[in-house]
Amino acid sequence: MDIVIAQFSNTVTVILMVLGLYVVLARGNLIKKLIGLSIFQTSVYLLYVGPGKIIGGTAPIIAEGFDVYSNPLPHVLMLTAIVVGVATLALGLAITVRIHEAYGTIEEDEILKKDGDA
Amino acid sequence: MTLQHLPALQVVVPLLAAPLCALLRRPTLAWAWATLVSWAALVIAALILTQVLTTGPISYWIGNWQPPWGIEYRIDTISAFMLVLVTGIGAVVMPYARVSLAAELPADRLPWYYTMYLLCLAGLLGMTVTGDAFNVFVFMEIASLSSYVLIAMGPSRRALMAAYQYLILGTIGATFYIIGVGFLYLMTGTLNIADLAERLPLVENQRPIIVGLAFIAVGLSLKFALFPLHFWLPGAYAYAPSAAAAFMAATATKVAVYLLLRFFFTVFGEAYPLPDMAIPVIWIGLSVAGMILASVMAIYQDDVKRMLALSSVAQIGYITLGIGLDSEVGLTGSVVHLFNHGITKGALFLLVGGIALTTGTVTIASLSGIARRMPLTMAGIVIAGMSLIGIPGTAGFVSKWYLILGAIEEGWWWLAAVIVASSLLAVVYMGRILEAAYLRPAPPGQEAREMPLSMLIPAWILVIGCVWFGLDTDLTADIAGRAAHALLGRAP
Numbered sequence: 129m130d131i132v133i134a135q136f137s138n139t140v141t142v143i144l145m146v147l148g149l150y151v152v153l154a155r156g157n158l159i160k161k162l163i164g165l166s167i168f169q170t171s172v173y174l175l176y177v178g179p180g181k182i183i184g185g186t187a188p189i190i191a192e193g194f195d196v197y198s199n200p201l202p203h204v205l206m207l208t209a210i211v212v213g214v215a216t217l218a219l220g221l222a223i224t225v226r227i228h229e230a231y232g233t234i235e236e237d238e239i240l241k242k243d244g245d246a
Numbered sequence: 247m248t249l250q251h252l253p254a255l256q257v258v259v260p261l262l263a264a265p266l267c268a269l270l271r272r273p274t275l276a277w278a279w280a281t282l283v284s285w286a287a288l289v290i291a292a293l294i295l296t297q298v299l300t301t302g303p304i305s306y307w308i309g310n311w312q313p314p315w316g317i318e319y320r321i322d323t324i325s326a327f328m329l330v331l332v333t334g335i336g337a338v339v340m341p342y343a344r345v346s347l348a349a350e351l352p353a354d355r356l357p358w359y360y361t362m363y364l365l366c367l368a369g370l371l372g373m374t375v376t377g378d379a380f381n382v383f384v385f386m387e388i389a390s391l392s393s394y395v396l397i398a399m400g401p402s403r404r405a406l407m408a409a410y411q412y413l414i415l416g417t418i419g420a421t422f423y424i425i426g427v428g429f430l431y432l433m434t435g436t437l438n439i440a441d442l443a444e445r446l447p448l449v450e451n452q453r454p455i456i457v458g459l460a461f462i463a464v465g466l467s468l469k470f471a472l473f474p475l476h477f478w479l480p481g482a483y484a485y486a487p488s489a490a491a492a493f494m495a496a497t498a499t500k501v502a503v504y505l506l507l508r509f510f511f512t513v514f515g516e517a518y519p520l521p522d523m524a525i526p527v528i529w530i531g532l533s534v535a536g537m538i539l540a541s542v543m544a545i546y547q548d549d550v551k552r553m554l555a556l557s558s559v560a561q562i563g564y565i566t567l568g569i570g571l572d573s574e575v576g577l578t579g580s581v582v583h584l585f586n587h588g589i590t591k592g593a594l595f596l597l598v599g600g601i602a603l604t605t606g607t608v609t610i611a612s613l614s615g616i617a618r619r620m621p622l623t624m625a626g627i628v629i630a631g632m633s634l635i636g637i638p639g640t641a642g643f644v645s646k647w648y649l650i651l652g653a654i655e656e657g658w659w660w661l662a663a664v665i666v667a668s669s670l671l672a673v674v675y676m677g678r679i680l681e682a683a684y685l686r687p688a689p690p691g692q693e694a695r696e697m698p699l700s701m702l703i704p705a706w707i708l709v710i711g712c713v714w715f716g717l718d719t720d721l722t723a724d725i726a727g728r729a730a731h732a733l734l735g736r737a738p
Binding site for chain 2: 161
């Protein structure tokens, strides 16, 4: 049962990772691309936190009756990664707003057409 | 006392200076502050380099927590060398930036530009000094996020799309890196780079380690625009403000290459020597493809900044070629080319930025007859262009010489021929610029004048550097040789 649960977490990680990357590459809408990017980054949180959890383990606090602990470090690392992800998304959206102001559209092909690149 | 804390100060000074800079609402004040901090960073880097060269690698424990539990800043020869390159370029570009940016940006955005520049500097320096694989990611994102903003500030609206594309690809690159580090962490339980190197042999030949290495290599390659992962680079450098383009072209990609060296040689070097993993074949293949194809693409560009950016992709090929050679001579070539190409491309972007100031966009057509109006600028482009091509007596020659020696050492004469052929392609695209500037008549009514001295002097400092480091190779090649020696794991 433990193995199944561990594999479940890994399976979800891989699905999110590939899904996110696919959306980034396949969509021409700048906001949809950012959504894909966020999904892609989210898969990494699971990649770290999933294996850090030990079934039946508690928070690493010394107390009587508990001697199995989950690894706290991945959680701390992912806290940082979440902050980075939020900052990236915010900046991406801000740039998208500016693009909309400058071009009047957020579709990649229309923007390239307006600049005469396509 | 203070000397002992130099590694921390190297990062903390620009990092704390950045928010202060945002509070100084006056453009001139913000500029003066950012310039002061850049020069202070250069002094710190120089002190660190002398310390490393005399007493060996420095290990600094953040908050006095013992590694591998705490974060360790670890500075050896190559990282000290990179610190000097990054801070040196920053210190030279800042005096240039004031006039150049005032012409390109509205006044109320200038303090934000300097804030972002300081953050970018702090991020790049942090990536270089830290000895912790996850800490690298944090600094990488600080540097990247601020550089997206720097690019988005470019004067044309195309800068916005360029910044957006760089944001998408840069974030994918950084996320690939962090996935790779995640695999290594799962298998070894440590994030400290020195500790990783020790523990990897214990989990030798397990698939997650190989997968982790692959993710790290691809992620970093996206960051330094290894051909064919370079699509973000030409737009980003072409449409960014001139000062930002010069700073990033000379430093950002170089620091990513440095990280790759770190992982290939320091972390994996002992457990997984490169030749065992067929990496040299892939690496040399991509490098050669980049050197030739990106140079050919550069020839067909009309926008001079795009041309220089594509030439950067080709030059990155030279650097990765030395990594693929996996010999001390080849690696020396790589490390010295990191430095030499940094100053050469920095000089070219500064000089072209000066032309942009007077003519607006810089296309081959707009360069017609410009040599008569801006003789000093064009003379600088000639010399830096010679260094880009690799003419003897310039910095570019020194690095190509080592790479050719490395190729011949392996008995690969064809590779030496490819290096020369790629240099000839550089002659063609630099030749297009020079032909337009020197031989074509100037269009009537053109009012181009020499750029102000505050821009010309910094640009010429780098131009003189191109010649200086071509004639006096003691400093660069000697340090690069020691760095290569240490990376390959033979006692320094």
